[in-house]
Amino acid sequence: MPPSKVELYAAIRRHARVPPSSTNLGTAMLRTCINTTDAFELxxxxxxxxxxxxxxxxxxxxxxxSYIGDPAYGPDAxxxxxxxxxxxxxxSDGEHLFKPRPE
Incomplete structure (x- = not known):
């Protein structure tokens, strides 16, 4: 039986040592903030x-x-x-992410 959200949340907190107020029971992802200037540069x-x-x-x-070792993960991917x-x-507005690429 897979772990419940509460068990998953507790495991994440134990390993990440994140204060309880910065996590959300509805998701296993932790919230991270990044400075706007840093986000733009990245x-x-x-x-x-x-x-x-x-x-x-x-x-x-x-x-x-040669580096990755798997042809499935090529330059396009x-x-x-x-x-x-x-x-x-x-x-980016992401518009091109939602359109099929021309072949």
Whole structure:
């Protein structure tokens, strides 16, 4: 039988040593705040990496495969993750995340 939300919450608090007021029983994710300027800089860095991946995908695909070791996680998947993180940081409207990519 899987643990209840209360048991999960208690386990998270034990391991993360988070004060009770900063957690929510409705979710297993902890809330984290980031300074707006830091979020903007992080989003710019993620976008720089995504643009770099798009600049030379063939050469970078081989390097990424060598590093990751799984062809399923190629430059397109990596860029999609970077785009989602940029969206979550608020530096993108995310419109392209909800449209099918052209093939």
């Amino acid at each position: 989003a710019e860095t993620l976008q720089l990496i995504a643009d770099w991946l798009a600049a030379d995908p063939e050469r970078l695909a081989a390097s990424l495969l 990596f860029r999609a993750d970077l785009d989602r993180f940029t969206f979550l940081l608020g530096d």
